[in-house]
Each structure stands twice: as C-alpha cells, then as structure tokens.
Amino acid sequence: MSFYLFLTLLLLSSGCYYLGRRRAFTVAGDHVRNLHSLPSYYGAYTALWCGLPALLVFAAWTALQPSIILELVTNALPPELRTLPPGRLDLVLNDIKNLVNGNIVSSAPDPAILAAADHYRNLQLIGNAALWIAVMSLAIAGAAHAWRAISPKLRARNRVEQVVNLFLVISSTIAIFTTVGIILSVLFESILFFGKVPISDFLLGLQWSPQTALRADQAGSSGAFGAVPLFAGTLLISGIAMLVAVPIGLMSALYLSEYATPKFRATAKPALEVLAGIPTVVYGFFAALTVAPLLRDIGTALGLQVASESALAAGLVMGIMIIPFVSSLSDDVINAVPQSMRDGSYALGATKSETIKRVLLPAALPGIVGSILLAVSRAIGETMIVVMAAGLSANLTANPLQAVTTVTVQIVTLLTGDQEFDSAKTLAAFALGMVLFVVTLILNIIALHVVRKYREQYE
Amino acid sequence: MNKPIAPAAPARDIKAIVNAGLAHRHAAERRFRLYGLVAISLGLAFVVLMFASIISKGYPAFWQTYIELPVAFDAAVIDPEGKRDPKVLENADYAALVRASLRSLFPQVEGRRDLRALYALASSSAPLQLRAAVLDNPTLIGSTQPVWVLASATVDTFVKGNIDRSLDETLRPIKDQDIAWVDKLRADDRLERRFNSILFNHGDSREPEQAGIRGALMGSFYTLLVTFLLSFPIGVATAVYLEEFAPKNRWTDLIEVNINNLAAVPSIVFGLLGLAVFINFFGLPRSAPLVGGLVLSLMTLPVIIIAGRAALTSVxxxxxxAALGMGASKLQMVGHHVLPLAMPGMLTGSIIGMARALGESAPLLMIGMVAFIVDIPKGMFDPATVLPVQIYLWADLPERAFVERTSAAIMVLLAFMILMNGLAIILRKRFERRW
Incomplete structure (x- = not known):
C-alpha cells in the first residue's frame, strides 16, 4: 500500500525531471547559454520540488497515523472498556488490531470490540485515502510551483546544491545521533534499575542471581544483583585471552617486520589476518565443540577436574581471535620507529635480537601498550565466544578450569526470551550494558590517545 | 721502574670479552628468532586447525541418505470412496502407507516397540512426500511404486560411519536391531546417498534431516539489503562532507571523535540500542530483518566512513x-571528478563492512532474531533469523546430525565471506591507482 504510493511518487518525480529540463530548453529560447544553470539542474529542481515536500509529509503521516487512529478508537470505546486499567486496555486494543489484520483473536470477540475493529478499519481506510490525496496533490503543487518558477534567471544549480549540502550535513550528524541514542537508551533503563537496586549493591555485591519472583505472592528468590562475579569472570577470560594473544601477536609482528623476507611477509601476514575475518560465532562453535572437550579429556588424563564450560577454553579461543589485532596494530607501531635508531644500535655491534629488545621495544612500548589496550577492550566486549563456550552460573573464582560467566553472557541471557520492560531482571541487562560501554569507551580513549601521542613523537 | 702500560693489552681484553660472549649472544639471537617463527606458525596452525576441524565435521552434511521403499498406494487407505476428491486425498493417512511398506520389507518384525523402532527408520517427512506425489499424480493410487524417501537422522549418521558399531548397545543412539535392518537394506541396494538439497531449500526444523538454511539465507539477504541501502549512501555522504566540505571547527571534531569511538563500541551495545530505540520506542516489529538491518547499518557506518575518507584523501x-579552475562548482567538482575516482576504494570498504555485518550475530540476539522460525521470510517485516544466528541455534542442539549441519552452515557462511572479501580484493587490484 504505502510501497505503491512511494513508487508512484518516485515515478512522478523522475517524470518531473524531464518536464523541468524540457521547460528549461523552452524558456531559454534559441540559446541554451541564456540559462543560468545547465538544463539538467532545472530538471533536478523540478523533481526535488515535486518529490521532497511530498515525501516529508508521507513519512510524518505514516509515523503518526497509527497512534492517532488508536487514540480515536480508544475514545470511541464504550466507557466500561475505556476505564479499564492500562494493562487490560492494552489487551483489548491488541485484540482490535488483530481483528483488523485478520489474525486469530484470543477469545470470542465482544460486540463492542467488533464495532471498534470496524471503526478502526474505517479510520484506516479514510486515513490511507487522505494520505494518497494529500501526497499526490502536494507533489503536483510542488511540480507546478517549480514549473512556473523556471526562467533563464532562476539559479537552479545553487538551489539544488543547497539541498544536496543539507543532505550531506544531516548524514554526518547520524554518527552523533547514534552515540546519543546509545547513551540515552542505556542510561534511562539503568536509572530505572538503580531505582530498584542500589548502585553500591550492583557494583560491589558478591552475589549474582537475577531470577526475580514473577508474581508478588510467589515464594522464592528476590534476586541478587551483585555484579562482582561477572566482572571477575570477564577479567579472567580476557586475561587468559591476552596471555595467548599478546606473546603470539607481538612475536609474530616482530618476526614479520624484522626477520621475515618480503615474500614470506606477503603470504604470512594476510594468512594471519584471516583470523580477524572469521565470524565470532564460528570461534564460539570451535570453542564449545572442539577445544572444550579436548581440554576436558586432557584434564581427565592428568587427573584434574575441568568443567565442560571452562574459562580456559573460552579464553584460549578468544585469544586466537585477538592475535591479528595485536599483531597488525603492533606491526604499525614497530614500523613507525625510525630506521636510524636501528642503524645506531647495529653500528654499536648489537645483534638483531638485542636491537629489538633494548632499542625497538622500549621505543615502541607506548604504542604497543595502546594496541594491547584496544585488544583488551575488544576482548571485554566479545559476546558470541563466551555465550557459546562459557558458563551461565556466576562463580567468583580465579581457577581457569572452572566455569565462570561474563557481562556479555548475562546481557544476552537476560534479554533473550520473554521479558517485561519494568522488571529488574531486564533492566539489569541495560545496567551491565552501560558498564560495558563506559569501560570500553575509557579503554579506547586512553589507547587512541597513547597511540596518537606516540606517533607524533616520531613524525 | 713502573711497568709500562701496554696499550694493546686492554684492547685484546675487550676482544676476548666480546668473543667469549659471542657464542652466548648468537644463541640468544637464534632463540629469539625461533620464538618469532614459533609464534607465526602457531597463528597459522590455528587457522589451518579451525578450517580442518570445521570442514571435516561439515562435509558429510552435503550428502543425505535415502531409503527405497516399495510403497503400495492402497486405494482403501487413500481414497476409500474412489472420488479422487482433492480434500480427501490431502487428509489421507499416508503414514500408514509408509508403515505398511516398511512392514513388507521386514515381515518378521513384531511387537509394538520393535515396530515403532522399525517405523523410525524413515524420516517423518516421508508421508508428506507421498502425499505430494499422490496429489501431483492421482493415477498412482492402486499401484505399487518404488519411492526413495528420506532416512531418519540416526540412520543417516550411522550410514555415514559416525556411530561406532563396536560400542556397547547402550552407549550408542542406534540399537543392534536397527543396525541389522540398515545392513539388510544396504545389502538389498535400498540405501543411497544423494546430494543434500534439503539443506539449501528448506527452513529450520526440529528434525535434523529436514532442517535447512534457506530461511536463514533469505533473512541474511534482507537484513544485508537494508544495511546496504542505509549505510552506503549515508556513509558516502558523511565521508564526502567531512573530507570535502566540513569547516575545521569543534563540531566536525566532535563528529570525527564520535565516528572513531563508534567503530570500537562492542557490537552487543548496538543490540541494546536497537532493542530500546527501534523496538520499544518506535514499536517496530521484533525479529524483523528491517530492525536487524537498521542496527547493523549503524554498526557498519563507521567502517564505510573511515574507508571512504581514506579513498577521498588518496585523490x-x-x-x-583543475575542476575548480574550469569553473565547476564545489559540488560538481566532487560529483563529477573526485567521487568517481574514489568510488572503487569506497566500494571496497563497504564490501568489507558488509562482510563483517554478514558475520555479526550478537546484536541480533538482542532484537529477537533468535526465534525458531520454520517459514522462509518473504520480506523485511517477516520474522526471520540470519545465518550466523542459525549457526548459534544449531550449535546448541546435541544431535550429531545437527553438529554436521552446523559445520556445513559455517562452511556456507565462510564461502560467502571469502566471496565478498575476494570481490573487494579484485576491485582494489583492478581499479587501484597510484598518483
């Protein structure tokens, strides 16, 4: 329905382009050079006048129509339905909407609801017809206005360029809106959450069991929202990952930039970067179905108790995933160290490894620390590997052979499945999300700052 | 007299000291070099190991076992009144035909439990297949035809050799009598392995032998379509604005810092944004590719913008x-000259961004694209799931046949990623220009 209107509008607008262009040739008389702009700009001018105002009205109308109709239908309901508590009223309205859409309704519909559904349908028909008329007349009026305005003196190019410029500026602000959206969405829900659970309990509590009672009279846990076990679990898994990724990544970067022949470098570097392109769900599958059973078997052979969802398995695989981040970032940093420093060291008789250890690494240290920080923030925010390979129970332990859970795992488990938006359980996920966002943001800012400072030092 | 200080003596000493330490230092050098080589080989070994493990688990899923059954299309069962009424044909008890045919192959089997085990050899989709055949061609009724039906997942796994028959009966999912039946069928040439087209033509299912990735593939397609339609124009416009038009002031600095930070925000946070803003605030439908595409386009935007700006600066x-000198306006200069020259670089960046979006699953879990959806989505508003999420869902299921299919789905996903990245590399090689 609205798709056809959109298509019609598009066709009309492109038709207007040719009309406007023809019109420009006509008003120009014998010489096209009499025109201020190229003829195609007159066409674009007409098309924009035809399409843009109509499109804006169209978008606003589609966004507002459902809520206005709902309001009207609610007001027309008989008083005994209208005065229902909000939750029940929502159910009634849902029934009406389902009736309108021809879906199955929960119970045998009441005549009042049937009448309301008819009313709804009528309003919808009227609304849609009015939308067509409004949009079409606006499009034609716009085109007519542009048609009349076209004259050799009209600065069509400047007008069209103004619109394009506006589009560019608006596009560039979307990044800002995204950040604002992220901050607002996690902040609002977190404030609601901290209204129910004190912030000190959340940040310092040692107990995490987010199961709250579903009904007020239900016996059972009231829920404990101490996030320390999650933070500890996240740190444990990220720590294991960094123990794998930093030595391997750093040594590979050193070898590739200092020892390897260009040919070897040209094949090994992209091959290593394949690891960065593999989707994380694949790593998760690998961790859960290959690495974890392997570790458990090895543990049993050595007489150790290894949980089947051990932190070690998740951390190891996450470390593999992060290797290319560490290696390519430190590769950049190492290459930024001036050759003269290496040459000076060689001239004093140092071997290659001595140069690396005593000159290159100290000089590149800030940059390497920055790249490790970026890798840590990546590890903390990684979700799929831990969701698939780490556990769900919040253990406060430093033993890598046991199962621990992480912030991201809890966000996913709290938010998948049925949810009520006012329960502490759901809101807790947003509070965890806020912690995650803030921590990774701080890490990124520090890391970017360190790396930039360091680059400037040698430029 | 004082001893004359021989000037050569300390020099010889230094040389001696250096020489004495040389072996040790060279050994350290060789060790260090070895560490580097070991690190690289470990990294590369992980790549090989992962691919080998997935391919070895997944390739059997591209074949599927079928059983040939002599099916008697008994008119008394299908169409007792003989009117060939499509309604009657549709609702007939085709499962009885499958059961009868299995009984005819193994007449010696008796007892409820054994018979039930026998009936379980064929997939539960076999009756549907017979129904489709009869509806297609009602003249089948009354005849006996050999029909190839899908074997159950357990039989399939056993035939592929993934169940060790030397194990104790209680430890394996297939019993001794089942093995005897399968061996008999194989001896009679009634078993066949065919290419598994179901994997590519069907939606999800609880029965592994009927589960396919078509639904997830279509969901991924619609999601990526939305992502591309939104993020490419907006990303290019932002890059053009920031590189070519933006004045250097605090506002543009803020935008730049923002974009760099967004590129490093964990993907799951974008999922929270999608849930709170698109679903709860704007009331868009849950599980829809539209919302998935919106979330992923916000994630992909920074990638496209950063790549686009790099491409623009290289012009x-x-x-x-020259363009301005010929009297072009600034927008004409960008539109006619700079943008076409930067386009290959921008496209390369966008394809890489899209490949990343294709593999992304964490934010989609938040907006409900994890539901069990059998139907193949037909548009952007239908509930759908995407390929990586399908992999996540299947990875949770314990059956060996699903492990196989998960690996196969991963192979398909990786094939798409390789395709997209390969395209990006070709584009770069083909159109790369050094000025």
Whole structure:
C-alpha cells in the first residue's frame, strides 16, 4: 500500500525531471547559454520540488497515523472498556488490531470490540485515502510551483546544491545521533534499575542471581544483583585471552617486520589476518565443540577436574581471535620507529635480537601498550565466544578450569526470551550494558590517545 | 721502574670479552628468532586447525541418505470412496502407507516397540512426500511404486560411519536391531546417498534431516539489503562532507571523535540500542530483518566512513584544482571528478563492512532474531533469523546430525565471506591507482 504510493511518487518525480529540463530548453529560447544553470539542474529542481515536500509529509503521516487512529478508537470505546486499567486496555486494543489484520483473536470477540475493529478499519481506510490525496496533490503543487518558477534567471544549480549540502550535513550528524541514542537508551533503563537496586549493591555485591519472583505472592528468590562475579569472570577470560594473544601477536609482528623476507611477509601476514575475518560465532562453535572437550579429556588424563564450560577454553579461543589485532596494530607501531635508531644500535655491534629488545621495544612500548589496550577492550566486549563456550552460573573464582560467566553472557541471557520492560531482571541487562560501554569507551580513549601521542613523537 | 702500560693489552681484553660472549649472544639471537617463527606458525596452525576441524565435521552434511521403499498406494487407505476428491486425498493417512511398506520389507518384525523402532527408520517427512506425489499424480493410487524417501537422522549418521558399531548397545543412539535392518537394506541396494538439497531449500526444523538454511539465507539477504541501502549512501555522504566540505571547527571534531569511538563500541551495545530505540520506542516489529538491518547499518557506518575518507584523501588535490579552475562548482567538482575516482576504494570498504555485518550475530540476539522460525521470510517485516544466528541455534542442539549441519552452515557462511572479501580484493587490484 504505502510501497505503491512511494513508487508512484518516485515515478512522478523522475517524470518531473524531464518536464523541468524540457521547460528549461523552452524558456531559454534559441540559446541554451541564456540559462543560468545547465538544463539538467532545472530538471533536478523540478523533481526535488515535486518529490521532497511530498515525501516529508508521507513519512510524518505514516509515523503518526497509527497512534492517532488508536487514540480515536480508544475514545470511541464504550466507557466500561475505556476505564479499564492500562494493562487490560492494552489487551483489548491488541485484540482490535488483530481483528483488523485478520489474525486469530484470543477469545470470542465482544460486540463492542467488533464495532471498534470496524471503526478502526474505517479510520484506516479514510486515513490511507487522505494520505494518497494529500501526497499526490502536494507533489503536483510542488511540480507546478517549480514549473512556473523556471526562467533563464532562476539559479537552479545553487538551489539544488543547497539541498544536496543539507543532505550531506544531516548524514554526518547520524554518527552523533547514534552515540546519543546509545547513551540515552542505556542510561534511562539503568536509572530505572538503580531505582530498584542500589548502585553500591550492583557494583560491589558478591552475589549474582537475577531470577526475580514473577508474581508478588510467589515464594522464592528476590534476586541478587551483585555484579562482582561477572566482572571477575570477564577479567579472567580476557586475561587468559591476552596471555595467548599478546606473546603470539607481538612475536609474530616482530618476526614479520624484522626477520621475515618480503615474500614470506606477503603470504604470512594476510594468512594471519584471516583470523580477524572469521565470524565470532564460528570461534564460539570451535570453542564449545572442539577445544572444550579436548581440554576436558586432557584434564581427565592428568587427573584434574575441568568443567565442560571452562574459562580456559573460552579464553584460549578468544585469544586466537585477538592475535591479528595485536599483531597488525603492533606491526604499525614497530614500523613507525625510525630506521636510524636501528642503524645506531647495529653500528654499536648489537645483534638483531638485542636491537629489538633494548632499542625497538622500549621505543615502541607506548604504542604497543595502546594496541594491547584496544585488544583488551575488544576482548571485554566479545559476546558470541563466551555465550557459546562459557558458563551461565556466576562463580567468583580465579581457577581457569572452572566455569565462570561474563557481562556479555548475562546481557544476552537476560534479554533473550520473554521479558517485561519494568522488571529488574531486564533492566539489569541495560545496567551491565552501560558498564560495558563506559569501560570500553575509557579503554579506547586512553589507547587512541597513547597511540596518537606516540606517533607524533616520531613524525 | 713502573711497568709500562701496554696499550694493546686492554684492547685484546675487550676482544676476548666480546668473543667469549659471542657464542652466548648468537644463541640468544637464534632463540629469539625461533620464538618469532614459533609464534607465526602457531597463528597459522590455528587457522589451518579451525578450517580442518570445521570442514571435516561439515562435509558429510552435503550428502543425505535415502531409503527405497516399495510403497503400495492402497486405494482403501487413500481414497476409500474412489472420488479422487482433492480434500480427501490431502487428509489421507499416508503414514500408514509408509508403515505398511516398511512392514513388507521386514515381515518378521513384531511387537509394538520393535515396530515403532522399525517405523523410525524413515524420516517423518516421508508421508508428506507421498502425499505430494499422490496429489501431483492421482493415477498412482492402486499401484505399487518404488519411492526413495528420506532416512531418519540416526540412520543417516550411522550410514555415514559416525556411530561406532563396536560400542556397547547402550552407549550408542542406534540399537543392534536397527543396525541389522540398515545392513539388510544396504545389502538389498535400498540405501543411497544423494546430494543434500534439503539443506539449501528448506527452513529450520526440529528434525535434523529436514532442517535447512534457506530461511536463514533469505533473512541474511534482507537484513544485508537494508544495511546496504542505509549505510552506503549515508556513509558516502558523511565521508564526502567531512573530507570535502566540513569547516575545521569543534563540531566536525566532535563528529570525527564520535565516528572513531563508534567503530570500537562492542557490537552487543548496538543490540541494546536497537532493542530500546527501534523496538520499544518506535514499536517496530521484533525479529524483523528491517530492525536487524537498521542496527547493523549503524554498526557498519563507521567502517564505510573511515574507508571512504581514506579513498577521498588518496585523490590528489590537482584534480580538484583543475575542476575548480574550469569553473565547476564545489559540488560538481566532487560529483563529477573526485567521487568517481574514489568510488572503487569506497566500494571496497563497504564490501568489507558488509562482510563483517554478514558475520555479526550478537546484536541480533538482542532484537529477537533468535526465534525458531520454520517459514522462509518473504520480506523485511517477516520474522526471520540470519545465518550466523542459525549457526548459534544449531550449535546448541546435541544431535550429531545437527553438529554436521552446523559445520556445513559455517562452511556456507565462510564461502560467502571469502566471496565478498575476494570481490573487494579484485576491485582494489583492478581499479587501484597510484598518483
């Protein structure tokens, strides 16, 4: 329905382009050079006048129509339905909407609801017809206005360029809106959450069991929202990952930039970067179905108790995933160290490894620390590997052979499945999300700052 | 007299000291070099190991076992009144035909439990297949035809050799009598392995032998379509604005810092944004590719913008000056000259961004694209799931046949990623220009 209107509008607008262009040739008389702009700009001018105002009205109308109709239908309901508590009223309205859409309704519909559904349908028909008329007349009026305005003196190019410029500026602000959206969405829900659970309990509590009672009279846990076990679990898994990724990544970067022949470098570097392109769900599958059973078997052979969802398995695989981040970032940093420093060291008789250890690494240290920080923030925010390979129970332990859970795992488990938006359980996920966002943001800012400072030092 | 200080003596000493330490130092050098080589080999070994493990688990899923059953299309069962009424044909008890045919192959089997085990050899989709055949061609009724039906997942797994028959009966999912039946069928040439087209033509299912990735593939397609339609124009416009038009002031600095930070925000946070803003605030439908595409386009935007800006800076200023010198307006200069020259680089960046979006699953879990959806989505508003999420869902299921299919789905996903990245590399090689 609205798709056809959109298509019609598009066709009309492109038709207007040719009309406007023809019109420009006509008003120009014998010489096209009499025109201020190229003829195609007159066409674009007409098309924009035809399409843009109509499109804006169209978008606003589609966004507002459902809520206005709902309001009207609610007001027309008989008083005994209208005065229902909000939750029940929502159910009634849902029934009406389902009736309108021809879906199955929960119970045998009441005549009042049937009448309301008819009313709804009528309003919808009227609304849609009015939308067509409004949009079409606006499009034609716009085109007519542009048609009349076209004259050799009209600065069509400047007008069209103004619109394009506006589009560019608006596009560039979307990044800002995204950040604002992220901050607002996690902040609002977190404030609601901290209204129910004190912030000190959340940040310092040692107990995490987010199961709250579903009904007020239900016996059972009231829920404990101490996030320390999650933070500890996240740190444990990220720590294991960094123990794998930093030595391997750093040594590979050193070898590739200092020892390897260009040919070897040209094949090994992209091959290593394949690891960065593999989707994380694949790593998760690998961790859960290959690495974890392997570790458990090895543990049993050595007489150790290894949980089947051990932190070690998740951390190891996450470390593999992060290797290319560490290696390519430190590769950049190492290459930024001036050759003269290496040459000076060689001239004093140092071997290659001595140069690396005593000159290159100290000089590149800030940059390497920055790249490790970026890798840590990546590890903390990684979700799929831990969701698939780490556990769900919040253990406060430093033993890598046991199962621990992480912030991201809890966000996913709290938010998948049925949810009520006012329960502490759901809101807790947003509070965890806020912690995650803030921590990774701080890490990124520090890391970017360190790396930039360091680059400037040698430029 | 004092001893004359021989000037050569300390020199010889230094040489001696250096020489004495040389072996040790060279050994350290060789060790260090070895560490580097070991690190690289470990990294590469992980790549090989992962691919080998997935391919070895997944390739059997591309074949599927079928059983040939002599099916008697008994008119008394299908159409007792003989009117060939499509309604009657549709609702007939085709499962009885499958059961009868299995009984005819193994007449010696008796007892409820054994019979039930026998009936379980064929997939539960076999009756549907017979129904489709009869509805297609009602003249089948009354005849006996050999029909190839899908074997159950357990039989399939056993035939592929993934169940060790030397194990104790209680430890394996297939019993001794089942093995005897399968061996008999194989001896009679009634078993066949065919290419598994179901994997590519069907939606999800609880029965592994009927589960396919078509639904997830279509969901991924619609999601990526939305992502591309939104993020490419907006990303290019932002890059053009920031590189070519933006004045250097605090506002543009803020935008730049923002974009760099967004590129490093964990993907799951974008999922929270999608849930709170698109679903709860704007009331868009849950599980829809539209919402998935919106979330992923916000994630992909920074990638496209950063790549686009790099491509724009690589266009030399002389081109801009020449265009302006010929009297072009600034927008004409960008639109006619700079943008076409930067386009290959921008496309390369976008394809890489899209490949990343294709593999992304964490934010989609938040907005409900994890539901069990059998139907193949037909548009952007239908509930759907995407390929990586399908992999996540299947990875949770314990059956060996699903492990196989998960690996196969991963192979398909990786194939798409390789395709997209390969395209990006070709584009770069083909159109790369050094000024």
């Amino acid at each position: 030399p200023p002389s081109i801009r000056e």
